[in-house]
Amino acid sequence: MRKHTRLVMAIAAALLLTACGSGEKGKEAAAERVRGVKLDAVRFEALPDVYEATGTVRSATTSEIAAQISGTVLEMRVKAGDRVRRGQVLAVLDDRTPRAQLAAAQAGVEEAAQGAAEVEQALQAAAADRQFAEATYKRYQGLLEKNSVSRQEFEGAESRYKAALANERAMQAKHKQVKARGQQALSQKDSAQAVYSYSRVVSPIDGVVAAKSVDAGTVVMPGDPILTVEDPSRYRLEASVPKQYIAKVNVGTTAAVDTGHGKIDGRVAEIVPSADTASRSFLVKIDLPRDCGCRSGEYGTASFAIGREKRLTVPRQAVVDHGQLEGVYVIGAQNSAEFRLVKTGKVFVERVEILSGLSEGERVAVSQLQQLRDGAGVEGE
Numbered sequence: 001m002r003k004h005t006r007l008v009m010a011i012a013a014a015l016l017l018t019a020c021g022s023g024e025k026g027k028e029a030a031a032e033r034v035r036g037v038k039l040d041a042v043r044f045e046a047l048p049d050v051y052e053a054t055g056t057v058r059s060a061t062t063s064e065i066a067a068q069i070s071g072t073v074l075e076m077r078v079k080a081g082d083r084v085r086r087g088q089v090l091a092v093l094d095d096r097t098p099r100a101q102l103a104a105a106q107a108g109v110e111e112a113a114q115g116a117a118e119v120e121q122a123l124q125a126a127a128a129d130r131q132f133a134e135a136t137y138k139r140y141q142g143l144l145e146k147n148s149v150s151r152q153e154f155e156g157a158e159s160r161y162k163a164a165l166a167n168e169r170a171m172q173a174k175h176k177q178v179k180a181r182g183q184q185a186l187s188q189k190d191s192a193q194a195v196y197s198y199s200r201v202v203s204p205i206d207g208v209v210a211a212k213s214v215d216a217g218t219v220v221m222p223g224d225p226i227l228t229v230e231d232p233s234r235y236r237l238e239a240s241v242p243k244q245y246i247a248k249v250n251v252g253t254t255a256a257v258d259t260g261h262g263k264i265d266g267r268v269a270e271i272v273p274s275a276d277t278a279s280r281s282f283l284v285k286i287d288l289p290r291d292c293g294c295r296s297g298e299y300g301t302a303s304f305a306i307g308r309e310k311r312l313t314v315p316r317q318a319v320v321d322h323g324q325l326e327g328v329y330v331i332g333a334q335n336s337a338e339f340r341l342v343k344t345g346k347v348f349v350e351r352v353e354i355l356s357g358l359s360e361g362e363r364v365a366v367s368q369l370q371q372l373r374d375g376a377g378v379e380g381e
Helices: 002-031 094-145 151-197
Strands: 031-038 039-041 045-057 061-068 070-074 089-093 200-202 207-212 225-230 235-241 252-258 263-271 281-288 299-315 320-322 325-331 337-340 344-349 351-356 363-365 379-380
Touching: 045 344, 045 351, 089 225, 094 151, 200 252
Parallel strands: 031 379
Antiparallel strands: 039 363, 045 235, 045 299, 061 225, 070 089, 089 200, 207 225, 235 281, 252 263, 252 299, 263 281, 299 351, 320 325, 325 337, 325 363, 344 351
């Protein structure tokens, strides 16, 4: 029993000492005065309502190079990160089959040219025969009128003329056929030349190899990806904007972009007119400055103004961070500071939105915050 009584008395004494200490500290805090504190009022402001769209940085010009013929990759002359020039050979495929096809097409062209030359000579001979037969026929016709040749001789000259004319026309038709075959042979050669050229994979642009999909020895089929080349001088942020906000976004307008390299201004270059079937959002492509320091694949955000809305705000300088909590020093009617926890919303250029913890018209400190304590007296400027 005595032990219990002693314990109770010890606890009471400790509480009394604690209360006395707290009172002394409260008196000290009340005695503190901080001069030259700038004050500002909590107020409603009509501020831009902004939608922040997330997206990915990509090169404005990207070329995904795929195989156009089937075959084995014999050489890969570049690797990811290499700079390449337009027309530079990047990879070589097995060209034995297309080379044989090209040789056959070339032989067809030469054969057609030789046949055309022979038909051309035959046509010239047929034209000469027709001219001679025609002249003879006309001369015999005049002689027949003068009864200088017999009817039989005239008919013989007429028959030779008709035969020569028919032969010339036949040669003309054959000449057209041979010419058409020559054009066909040239077309086959051009096609074979194109197929042969596909065995040399070349860069369509000046740029950087962004990805290499195959190695030497890989068998590829038409459509299989081989390399990706991109232009590193111009980048875009491709961001998704929901249907309800897309009407507020227009080509040519400015959007505030953050890619992790600092905030920059971008320009809306393109809005894909069809929505994504899964998210019902539209893809917006935003041109970025050349000096943005971006890389393909980086995460980025774009802010679009979609209207104005009244928000309860305080200056950004008024908000104090205490670990993961945020608060402000509210200056009451007695000019004493009260530290109050708040919940913040969107951050604007100079002010920050307050979602809870403050009321319109209250005063907050925006300077000397390091010197302020809960309960300290304040002398404003």
